[in-house]
Amino acid sequence: MKLSGWGRYPVADCTVTAPRTPEALSEARKSGPLIARGNGRAYGDSAMNEDSTVSMRHFNRFIAFDHTTGQLTAEAGVLLGDVIDAFLPRGWFPAVTPGTKFVTLGGMAAADVHGKNHHLDGGFGNTIDWLDIMGPDGTVTRCSREENAELFDWTIGGMGLTGVILRMAIRLRRVETGWILQHAHPAPNLAAAMEAFEAAPDAPYSVAWIDCLSTGEHLGRFIVMLGEHAPLDRLPNRFRQVPFGPPPGRNRTVPFNLPGFALNRWTVRAFNAAYYRMGLRNAGTSYVPWDTYFYPLDGILGWNRIYGRRGFLQFQCVLPDDTARAGLKALLTTIAETGQGSFLAVLKKMGPEGGRFSFPMPGYTLALDFPVSDKVLELMEQLDRITLDHGGRFYLAKDARLTAHMLHATDPRAGAFAAMRRETGADTGFASMQSERLGL
Amino acid sequence: MSAGPVLILGARSDIGMAIARAYAADGHAIQLAARNADTLEPERNDIALRHGTDVTLHELDALDYDSHDAFLDSLPALPDIAVCTVGYMGEQSENEADMQAARLVMRSNFEGPTNLLALLANRFETRGSGTLIGISSVAGDRGRATNYVYGSAKAGFTAFLSGLRNRLAKKGVHVMTVKPGFVATKMTDGMDLPEKLTADPDKLACSVLRAAKRRRNIIYVKPVWWLVMLIIRNIPEAIFKKLSI
Ligand SMILES: Cc1cc2nc3c(=O)[nH]c(=O)nc-3n(C[C@H](O)[C@H](O)[C@H](O)COP(=O)(O)OP(=O)(O)OC[C@H]3O[C@@H](n4cnc5c(N)ncnc54)[C@H](O)[C@@H]3O)c2cc1C
Numbered sequence: 001m002k003l004s005g006w007g008r009y010p011v012a013d014c015t016v017t018a019p020r021t022p023e024a025l026s027e028a029r030k031s032g033p034l035i036a037r038g039n040g041r042a043y044g045d046s047a048m049n050e051d052s053t054v055s056m057r058h059f060n061r062f063i064a065f066d067h068t069t070g071q072l073t074a075e076a077g078v079l080l081g082d083v084i085d086a087f088l089p090r091g092w093f094p095a096v097t098p099g100t101k102f103v104t105l106g107g108m109a110a111a112d113v114h115g116k117n118h119h120l121d122g123g124f125g126n127t128i129d130w131l132d133i134m135g136p137d138g139t140v141t142r143c144s145r146e147e148n149a150e151l152f153d154w155t156i157g158g159m160g161l162t163g164v165i166l167r168m169a170i171r172l173r174r175v176e177t178g179w180i181l182q183h184a185h186p187a188p189n190l191a192a193a194m195e196a197f198e199a200a201p202d203a204p205y206s207v208a209w210i211d212c213l214s215t216g217e218h219l220g221r222f223i224v225m226l227g228e229h230a231p232l233d234r235l236p237n238r239f240r241q242v243p244f245g246p247p248p249g250r251n252r253t254v255p256f257n258l259p260g261f262a263l264n265r266w267t268v269r270a271f272n273a274a275y276y277r278m279g280l281r282n283a284g285t286s287y288v289p290w291d292t293y294f295y296p297l298d299g300i301l302g303w304n305r306i307y308g309r310r311g312f313l314q315f316q317c318v319l320p321d322d323t324a325r326a327g328l329k330a331l332l333t334t335i336a337e338t339g340q341g342s343f344l345a346v347l348k349k350m351g352p353e354g355g356r357f358s359f360p361m362p363g364y365t366l367a368l369d370f371p372v373s374d375k376v377l378e379l380m381e382q383l384d385r386i387t388l389d390h391g392g393r394f395y396l397a398k399d400a401r402l403t404a405h406m407l408h409a410t411d412p413r414a415g416a417f418a419a420m421r422r423e424t425g426a427d428t429g430f431a432s433m434q435s436e437r438l439g440l
Numbered sequence: 441m442s443a444g445p446v447l448i449l450g451a452r453s454d455i456g457m458a459i460a461r462a463y464a465a466d467g468h469a470i471q472l473a474a475r476n477a478d479t480l481e482p483e484r485n486d487i488a489l490r491h492g493t494d495v496t497l498h499e500l501d502a503l504d505y506d507s508h509d510a511f512l513d514s515l516p517a518l519p520d521i522a523v524c525t526v527g528y529m530g531e532q533s534e535n536e537a538d539m540q541a542a543r544l545v546m547r548s549n550f551e552g553p554t555n556l557l558a559l560l561a562n563r564f565e566t567r568g569s570g571t572l573i574g575i576s577s578v579a580g581d582r583g584r585a586t587n588y589v590y591g592s593a594k595a596g597f598t599a600f601l602s603g604l605r606n607r608l609a610k611k612g613v614h615v616m617t618v619k620p621g622f623v624a625t626k627m628t629d630g631m632d633l634p635e636k637l638t639a640d641p642d643k644l645a646c647s648v649l650r651a652a653k654r655r656r657n658i659i660y661v662k663p664v665w666w667l668v669m670l671i672i673r674n675i676p677e678a679i680f681k682k683l684s685i
C-alpha cells in the first residue's frame with residue numbers, strides 16, 4: 001500500500017503487515033529485514049520499508065500499573081493519548097511528551113522523543129525502566145540500565161534499527177490537575193528570546209514560537225512560553241470542579257488537501273502576524289487545559305493536509321550552547337531571506353544527551369515546517385550546511401531527505417551506530433528507507 | 441459503578457472487543473464470553489486497567505446449545521446489555537462445494553447467535569428490562585453469488601432480531617440490529633477493502649453505543665451503506681441476477 005510519514009513525503013509502495021502476536025511478528029522477520037511502525041508520526045521515511053513494514057497497532061494492551069510508583073507496563077503499540085485518557089483522571093501524566101499525543105510508546109522510545117521539559121528532565125528514554133526487544137534472530141531480550149545496558153542505550157533513539165520493542169515499563173508523573181499555568185513573554189528578537197530561556201532554567205516547561213518571516217532587527221519575533229502543572233490549590237474556583245480539565249473536544253478533520261497555493265508567503269505572513277498579535281494580547285499568566293497546551297494541533301486531525309499534495313518537510317537541528325546564537329541567527333536569516341515562511345517554527349533549549357544515538361544535546365533546537373518544493377529542498381541544504389558549520393546535528397524523526405554524507409559529517413556517532421548494527425547482526429533483521437538512505 | 445454489566449458474546453472478535461472497550465470507558469462492568477476464554481486474559485487485564493472497571497471471562501461455545509442456560513446462570517449478574525458478535529464467514533467456494541462447511545457458516549451466524557439471544561430475551565422479558573444488540577451484516581440484505589451462504593444466515597439473523605424487537609417492544613426490552621458494511625478486522629484481514637466504505641472497529645463501537653442509548657432499531661454503521669443497500673435491494677431481480685457485485 002501507499003505509505004508515507006506524517007509529512008506525506010516521500011510516498012512509497014510498502015508491504016505492510018500487522019501481526020497480532022510475538023510469534024506472528026517473528027514469522028514476518030523471516031522474509032527479510034523489516035521496520036517497525038508505530039503511529040506514523042515521524043515526518044519522513046523512518047517507519048517505512050518497501051518490502052516489510054510491520055505495524056505495531058495490535059500490540060496495544062496495558063499490562064500493569066503501580067499506583068505507588070506510577071510505573072506503567074504496556075505493549076509498544078499503546079498510544080500516548082490512551083495513557084493520558086486512562087491515567088490523568090487518576091492524577092498521572094506522561095513524564096515526557098512530544099507535541100502530539102498520537103504517537104506510540106514504541107515510537108517515542110525509538111526516537112527518544114523530547115518534550116518542553118527536556119532542559120530539566122531529559123528525553124523519554126529517562127522515563128523508561130526496561131524494554132523487551134525482539135532481535136534479529138527472533139529472541140526477546142529484556143534490557144534496562146542494569147541488564148543488557150548496551151542494547152538499552154542503543155535502542156533509545158535507535159529508530160527501530162536495533163529490533164522491535166514489544167513492551168516496556170515507563171514512569172508517569174504525579175499531577176494534581178490537568179491544567180497548566182502558562183506564562184507567555186513576547187520577545188522582539190532572537191537575543192531576547194534566548195535571554196528569556198536562560199533566565200528561566202527552572203521553569204518545568206519552556207518553548208518559544210517564532211515568526212520567522214520578519215527580518216532585520218526583528219529577525220524572528222518570538223513568544224516564549226513557560227509552563228508548569230497547576231497545583232489544585234492555585235486553580236481558580238471555576239476550574240476546580242474539573243481539576244483534570246474539560247474532556248478534549250471533538251476533533252475537527254481537514255477533509256482534503258488544500259491547494260498548494262493556499263499556503264504561500266503572504267498567507268503565512270498574515271498567519272504569523274496574527275499569531276504574534278494574539279500572543280501579545282494573551283501575554284502574561286493564564287490557565288490552559290493540558291491538551292491545548294501540549295497538543296495544540298491534535299484538535300485538527302489530518303492538519304498535515306493543509307500543505308497540499310506534495311507534502312511537507314520539517315527541518316530540525318540542535319546546536320550546542322557555545323555556537324547556538326551565531327548558528328540560529330544564520331539559520332533564521334537564511335530562511336527569512338528566501339521568504340519561505342514556516343507555518344510552525346519553534347525554538348527550545350535542550351538538556352543533557354540521552355541514548356547513545358539520541359538526538360538531543362545541551363543547546364538549542366530549532367524546528368520548522370515547509371511545504372515541499374524545489375526551492376525548499378535547496379533551502380534545506382543550505383540549512384544543513386549552516387548546522388554542520390556550527391557543530392549541530394539533525395533529528396532523524398523529522399528527516400526525509402538528509403544525505404548519508406551530511407549525517408555522518410555532523411554526527412560521528414552514526415558510524416559507531418552502523419558498526420554496532422553490523423556486529424550484532426541487527427542490520428540483517430531491521431532496515432528502513434531512512435537507514436538505507438543514511439547508510440546506517 | 442452505576443452502569444450495569446455488558447455481556448459480549450464472541451468477545452475475541454475485533455468488533456466485540458472494541459464494543460467492550462467502549463462500554464468499559466462508559467463505566468460498565470464487562471463480561472467477555474468466548475471460546476478458550478482464558479486466552480483473553482491480556483485483554484481482560486487491559487480493559488480493567490484502562491477503565492478501572494470489573495471485567496470477567498466466561499467460556500462459551502455458541503454451537504453447544506445445551507450449555508447455554510448453564511452459561512447464563514454462571515454469569516456474575518444478568519447483564520443489562522448483551523451484544524452478540526459471534527459470526528463466521530468461511531470461504532464461499534468451499535461453502536458451495538462442501539455442505540458441512542456451509543452448515544457451519546449457517547449455524548455460526550444463525551443458530552448459535554439466535555439460541556443465545558432467545559434465552560437472554562426470555563430472562564430480560566421476565567425482568568422487564570434490557571438491551572439486546574445483534575451484529576448482523578449488510579450481506580443479509582440481498583443474496584449475492586459471492587457470499588450468499590453467509591448472507592442468507594445473516595438474513596435469517598436479521599429477521600429473527602426484527603421479530604424479537606416486535607415481540608419485546610412493549611416489555612421494556614430493546615433489540616437493536618447492527619448491519620456493518622466492511623469493517624477492518626481479522627475476518628477481513630488480507631482483503632482489499634475500499635477505504636471509504638470500510639469502518640474501523642473503534643468507530644463502529646462508538647456508533648453502536650450511541651445508537652443503543654438512543655434506542656435505535658436498525659443501524660448501518662457507515663451511513664453510506666444505507667444508500668448502497670437501498671440501491672442494491674431495489675435492482676430488479678431480472679437485472680440483478682446478471683450482475684457480479
Ligand atoms: C505534530 C507533531 C509534533 C511532534 N512533536 C515532537 C516533539 O515535540 N518532540 C519530539 O521529540 N518529537 C516530536 N514529534 C515526532 C514524533 O514524536 C516521533 O516521530 C515519534 O517517533 C512518532 O511516534 P510513532 O509511534 O508515530 O512512530 P512512527 O512514526 O511510526 O515511527 C518512528 C520511529 O520509531 C520506530 N518504532 C516505532 N515503533 C517501534 C517499536 N515498537 N519498536 C521499535 N521501533 C519502533 C520506527 O521504526 C521509526 O524509526 C512530533 C510529530 C508530530 C507529527
Ligand SMILES: NC(=O)c1ccc[n+]([C@@H]2O[C@H](COP(=O)([O-])OP(=O)(O)OC[C@H]3O[C@@H](n4cnc5c(N)ncnc54)[C@H](OP(=O)(O)O)[C@@H]3O)[C@@H](O)[C@H]2O)c1
Pocket residue numbers: 449450451452453454455456474475476500501502503524525526527528548552575576577578619620621622623624625626627628
Ligand atoms: N468484518 C466485517 O467486515 C463484518 C461486516 C459485517 C458484519 N460482520 C459481523 O461482525 C461480527 C464480528 O466479526 P469480526 O469482523 O469482528 O470478525 P471475527 O474476529 O472473525 O469475529 C467473529 C467471532 O465469532 C466467534 N465465534 C465464531 N463461532 C463461534 C462459536 N461457535 N462460539 C463462540 N464464538 C464463536 C469467533 O471466535 P474465535 O475467536 O474463538 O474464533 C470470533 O471471535 C460477526 O458476526 C461478523 O459476521 C463483520
